[in-house]
Amino acid sequence: MLLFFIVGLLVHFVFFASIFDIYFTSPLVHGMAPQFTPLPPPARRLVLIVADGLRADALYELDEKGNSRAPFIRNIIMHEGSWGISHTRVPTESRPGHVALIAGFYEDVSAVAKGWKENPVEFDSLFNQSKYTWSWGSPDILSMFAKDASGNHVFTYCYDADNEDFGAKDATKLDTWVFDNIKEFFHAARNNQSLFSKLNEDKVVFFLHLLGIDTNGHAHRPTSREYKDNIKLVDKGIKEIVSLLKEFYGNDEKTAFVFTSDHGMTDWGFHGAGHHSETFTPFVAWGAGVKYPQKASDQQFNDELLKGWKLEYWKRQDINQADIAPLMASLIGVPFPLNSVGILPVNYLNNTDVFKAESMYTNAKQILEQFKVKMTQKKEVTLPFLFTPFKYQVIQDLVTSLCTFPPRHFVGSLLAFALGIEVLVLSFFYRYMLTAGLIIFACWPFTTQLWTRAKNISMSWIFFCLLLAVFPLMPVVGRKPDIFLVMGAGLLVLLLSLFVVTSLIKTKDSFLNDQLLLHLFQMLSTVLSMWAVYSTHNSLLKKQGLPLTNQVVSWIILATSFVVPLLSPRNLLERLFSILVSSMSTYLLLSTGYEALFPLVLSCLMFVWIHMEQETLQQSGVSWKQKVTSIYFSYNTDITQFRQLCMDDIRRAYFLVFFLVIAFFGTGNIASINSFDLASVYCFLTVFSPFMMGALMLWKIFIPFVLVMCAFEAVQLTTQLSSKSLFLMVLVISDIMALHFFFLVKDYGSWLDIGTSISHYVIVMCLSIVLVFLNGLAQLLTTKKLRVYGQPKSHLI
Incomplete structure (x- = not known):
């Protein structure tokens, strides 16, 4: 019985460990050839502005007096660029959100053991493909994209991490720090010939990470005055930076601007799950290569959401968050990030049909390249006779054989047993x-x-x-x-x-x-x-x-x-x-x-x-x-x-x-x-x-x-x-349940969704082990008899 228990424990430990090998192995592959559009790009430089924790409705809606909290951005929507909602995916956290924006792929499932501060494996990004990238903001975010960048071309300017205090009186200083340091940077560049030359190169990216809105949202809630005033401050700061860049580059109209957010926030000041207040973020693009405002269609004109924002006359073009990376790469003519799964949103491009077609073709080749490398790697680690295409005929043969199971009484019992198992699974x-x-x-x-x-x-x-x-x-x-x-x-x-x-x-x-x-x-x-x-x-x-x-x-x-x-x-x-x-x-x-x-x-x-x-x-x-x-x-039961x-x-x-x-x-x-x-x-x-x-x-x-x-x-x-017979039957029941939960393990969604799916699998896998422990405890409580001092032995029955 002891040997049986040890072997069973070992087998179930292997089953438990298997979910991490099957579900939580990084999908990222390396070794792809870079793909880029051969035609000249519309922009020489790109400015990416990410307002961390900014909800779409908080930016687009009007205040109590009917005025916009972000008048500059609203003017861009009406007269200069294109806009919409960027749909994020869970977990709606800062790290996966920025990786989706800048690298073009969603949460790496192997990060389940790493937490939210660091991506678990190396990856390619827009910054790595650029000629030069300068970034300002939080060290938690900026360091991710600078750490694995090849060459010495990604530069970061970070404030002290101690400034990220949710209890701070004035979190807007996290954003004013960024704006002030950019102004100082460009002022210094006028007197630094080497830096001035680099700034005038093609394929340059500027990244502004603004954390004040997120911090105020956590501390005071998104409905608070602090959160809304921070939006006004960001809008004013963007206006000043746009004016600064136009002056620095002589208004050459070769700068593309992208303004968005990594995630939204619930009314109670949290994010991470899939509520629309967390997954609906603003997206506004303007400048070189970006379409001008378009009139709304009849269907959009009747959109209640647009009417509430008073934007029903301007066409809303929604976008998936991972699609932003190929859009930015196309605007400045750099190779699409190698690990990107984003699809180029051509409706945002203001260019010829030939350029759009070439860009779409490049996008397809870049995604296909990942598939080829992945397939090659799988073949190398899989036995040849196991690497075969899926055949539908196998399913047909299985169904045919099942339709021919056994006597009705057995079928009825089996169906009742299966129904009982499903009730147990659903009860979780x-x-x-x-x-x-x-x-x-x-x-x-x-x-x-x-x-x-x-x-x-x-x-x-x-x-x-x-x-x-x-x-x-x-x-x-x-x-x-x-x-x-x-x-x-x-x-x-x-x-x-x-x-x-x-x-x-x-x-x-x-x-x-x-x-x-x-x-x-x-x-x-x-x-x-x-x-x-x-x-x-x-x-x-x-x-x-x-x-x-x-x-x-x-x-x-x-x-x-x-x-x-x-x-x-x-x-x-x-x-x-x-x-x-x-x-x-x-x-x-x-x-x-x-x-x-x-x-x-x-x-x-x-x-x-x-x-x-x-x-x-x-x-x-x-x-x-x-x-x-x-x-x-009786403890000594006659077998x-x-x-x-x-x-x-x-x-x-x-x-x-x-x-x-x-x-x-x-x-x-x-x-x-x-x-x-x-x-x-x-x-x-x-x-x-x-x-x-x-x-x-x-x-x-x-x-x-x-x-x-x-x-x-x-x-x-x-x-x-x-007890041994009981143990075997319970083992069968728990393993059938575990098989259900094995296929219900999630490698997507919020950390709570992923963790709950793992915990369900672990609970059922441990049922047999817990049963052995509980059986021993129950035997102790039912069979053990303590003798009270001075009590005759005849009383011990």
Whole structure:
């Protein structure tokens, strides 16, 4: 069994590592030949201005008085150039945004392990293909394009990174620094012959990275006065720089200008995802080689967005962000960036049809060159017989063979199993699928003879399935604390304990005193938990902090919850009930609302499940010797009692996986940090301690798992099912689910989307390993018996 576990662990580790080799390997290739248009370009130099974090609507809309925040840019749109919306892709962050603008390709998926500050591999860019590039702005952005540039022709002027302070009083200084330094640069160039000569070369690029708008947006939100005033400052600064360049170059009309943004920003001051406020950025181009304003078509004239911006008379030409790089390369006549996937937007070009055709042809050859290199590299690392074109006939043969599967009964069972797997997979995305699964479970007795043979148990099964089905429909994020629901859960536990104590008193058990004392102690723990929760809640409301007494009581209850169940008899129902009450005492301390009821309802369903499986086993003809009430947990189980597997065992294994998933997602979703509520640990500590708080919240998550596994220990015992057989069946189910999530792994989108898809795959891959751990913990809690000092050995059953 140990060897089997080690081999299985190794295989699944390889499966896990495979996603990084398949999904998160850089798509970039090297070795392509540069491609450029042989005709003379319209511009000798290009000025690229990127206003970091600028939303399209913030630039184009009018203010409360009907005036433009960017009058200079608006004048360009109306009289000098072309404009539109640049559509960015997620993740809408600064690094991938600027790489798309300047290099022409979207996020490199291998950056998943690098974060957002540095591109993971070398790449070609417009700056690298230029004769000279001068850039001003943030060191985080400028250094990316200067680091791997060939030759000494990309020059950067950066301010101190300490200036990028979201809490700074005046973030506009990040932009005024850029404008002031450009003015000083051109003033100095008049007295520097070497620099003056370089500035008058062809294929020159000037890059202005303006970070003030992004910084003000994070600090004050895009609806703030600071954000909007920063737009006015940028517009004024651009006007001054355009005037400066015209004067410096003698108004030779050989300068092309591009103004855009790397990403937008949400109303609450964040970016990274795919909301249109993050993906809609402005794009304005004018100068040499760029079309003049065009009249809007009838369709655009009726565009409500344009009407809101009062721009319905000027044609809007939207563009994909990666298409900007080939446009800029075409304007100044440099080779298209080698790694670019952008498509030249010819509608922006003011040139002959021959020039446009040649540029489009060059663009196609540049993209084809990447394909050729990629294919050559793949052939070199792939066995020849595996490198074959895809054949549609293979799919046809597979469908034909499947249409010819096996008997109807087998097909029906297989379809039901497949449907069950899909419900589990979908529950990772939509929690209400767990509700649908529990409703189907409630119908189980009607598909067998259970409804007629054990009507009371069947009714209980239906009731608790439907009651548990309510929890996945409850809200996860943003729920409000409700202390009365926690108190209600505690009262239900007390009533249940009182019922058990009353039942014990009616019996003439020789060990009555010990069991009675144990149950009374657990009832006292429940009462103390309720008191601690209520008292702590009131104390915090009064801003009096966490009372020391409450804190001590809470930690004592947590510590004893591990030990008290081990003092109870190993009788199946007695031990499970003891585990439930001890767990609930701790769970109440970690609850803030309706989730306090969840483990109680889940456990009730588990108790009914044990009885249902006993009835099912008798129905299937398997020999039965004992009733549930007379079965005892035993660590040294006789292996000869184990039986051969049957079809019902697949259902039992599926039930286990389903109940583990609902224990995981029943009241929350740990894939989102917002699902964690720090208020749930306030009975234990209120001073911020991430490791201690994290451990307590993890234990809260594990409690429902433990309850499910302890109940399944009873199912295994009553149905004589071996742990190894169970492990193999759960392994098959989890691997089928993992196969789904393997194909659902995302290498595009926001970092949250990518990370969530990876976490889903990891969770399912680790299910078998976690199951082994939980099985060992459940065996310890159900089979271990502590001896109280002075107790006779006969009491240790």
